[in-house]
Amino acid sequence: MIQQSRTDQIFDILNKLLVCFFILIITYPLLYILSASISDPSYVNSGKMWLLPRDITFEGYKRVFQSNDIWTGYRNTIFYTLFGTFINLAVTLPCAYALARQELVGRAIIMGLLIFTMFFDGGLIPTYLLVRDLGMTNTIWAMVLPNAASVWNIIVTMTFFKVTIPDGLVEAAEIDGASVxxxxxxxxxxLSLPIIAVMGLFYGVGHWNSYFNGLIYLTNKNLFPLQLFLRDILVQQQITAELMIQGSNIEAIGEQAKIAAIIKYAVMIVSAAPLLIVYPFLQRFFVKGVLIGSLKG
Structure with missing residues (x-):
């Protein structure tokens, strides 16, 4: 074993303390929300519950899952995530591979047009008019086609192909008579399974958390993603509380405020739980994606 100097030992101790500090900063909000979702709202609102649950109750989860809309939203979001990610990969991978080939005619022009879209956007109204004129409003296509590809992800994937796939390998395949x-x-x-996993993960997380397209393009509740249903639950609780305030029913106002608070935290856990469960097993793909994006193309 190599004996460390005193300076190195102090440096390691400071690094460990810094890592523990960051872990605490990241972990505490998650633990707080989880505890608040199963604690009596009176303890949460008064600040008496700061880490561990107090007077455990599952009333918030009960009220959230009593709605059939929640299960419809889960079904739709899972479908949008899987189908949308498939479309994203089907567009991103061939586009990135083509741009990675130096012999592509007009490669610089195409790259310039793609990069141009990263800085200048058509805006919400023209985009909505385009989606409407294409007949995609109130259809599943409005949730998966407008964001079929990300220019940034195309660039990252292109960098991977240029760095990882040797030109000699492609040329040998062409000499053997293989088509493009x-x-x-x-x-x-x-040979590109790592970048496929990274892009699938990036796109999948984006689809799971997406709600804006549904808010703009969908009016049929049977097509709503989970996030829109959760938003409706929170809005309904707020409207009910405001109506009670107008009616000056003090006891009902207090009870409704408690219910609204506990539902708010339960909604956070319900929407984030699948990603929180999956993320630890796929963290290495996120790290690899960051490293790939840091390479020069």
Whole structure:
């Protein structure tokens, strides 16, 4: 074993203390929300509950899951996430591979047009008019097609192809008579599983948390994602509380405020729980994606 100097030991101790500090900062809000979702709202509102649950109750979760809309939202969000991620990968991977090839005619112009869209956007109204004119409003396509590809993800994937896939390998396949499509599907993609996992994860998280497209393009509740139903629950609780205030029913106001508070925290856990469960198992893909994006193309 290599003996550390006193300076190195102090440096390691400071690093460990700093890491523990950041872990505490990150972990505490999650634990607080989880505890608040199963604690008596009176303890939460008064500040007496600051870490561990007090007077445990599952009334918030009971009220959230009593709504059939929650299960409809889960079903829709899972479908949008899986189907939307498939479309994202089907657009991003071929586009990135084509741009990674130096022999692509007009490559610089295409890259310039793509990068241009990162700085200048058509805006909400023109985008809505386009989606409406294409007949996609109140359809599943409004949730998956407007964001079919991310320019940033295309650039990251292109960088991976340029750095990881040797030109000699592609040239050898072409010499053996392989077409561009066969080279891409049978040689390039099997060697690109890390970037496929990274992009699938990035797109999947985006679809799971997405609600704005549904808010703008959907009016049929059977197509709403989970996030819109959770938003409606919070809005309904707020409206009910305001109506009670107008009626000057003090006891009812206090009770409704408690219910609204506990539902608020339960809604946070319900919407974030799947990602919190999956993330620890897929964290290494996020790290790899950050490292890939830091490489020069």
């Amino acid at each position: 499509f066969r080279t891409f599907f049978q040689i390039v993609l099997p």
